[in-house]
Amino acid sequence: MRLRSRLPILAAICLAALAPLASPAQPSAPAGAVITIRNFDFAPMSVTVPVGGSVTWHNMDPEPHTVTSVDGLFRSGGIDQGESYTFRFTKAGTYAYLCSIHPQMRATVVVK
Numbered sequence: 001m002r003l004r005s006r007l008p009i010l011a012a013i014c015l016a017a018l019a020p021l022a023s024p025a026q027p028s029a030p031a032g033a034v035i036t037i038r039n040f041d042f043a044p045m046s047v048t049v050p051v052g053g054s055v056t057w058h059n060m061d062p063e064p065h066t067v068t069s070v071d072g073l074f075r076s077g078g079i080d081q082g083e084s085y086t087f088r089f090t091k092a093g094t095y096a097y098l099c100s101i102h103p104q105m106r107a108t109v110v111v112k
């Protein structure tokens with residue numbers, strides 16, 4: 001169990017060591033993503049992050065929104081204008097979410 005929990009750290013260290021050899025197109029650290037909430041839309045509507053990556057939603061609208069996963073994994077509560085919510089994804093999968101206040105606002109996070 002203990003060794004298992006260290007494996008992602010070891011992998012990150014290995015990736016960091018190899019980063020200078022990689023092409024510039026490849027990120028050198030586990031990437032995160034930022035999603036802007038504006039005009040009652042999530043932009044971009046689909047992001048892909050690696051396992052262990054974080055996604056931050058930033059609300060630009062003068063209206064509160066939420067980030068609520070369809071399967072119940074995460075639930076931001078109201079995010080006011082200028083505020084953010086961050087969630088770290090630890091398992092691969094495709095996560096559909098919506099704004100619980102405006103359920104027509106829907107988007108997806110892919111973790112792999």
Ligand SMILES: [Cu+2]
Nearest residue numbers: 065099101102
């Ligand atoms: Cu909303």
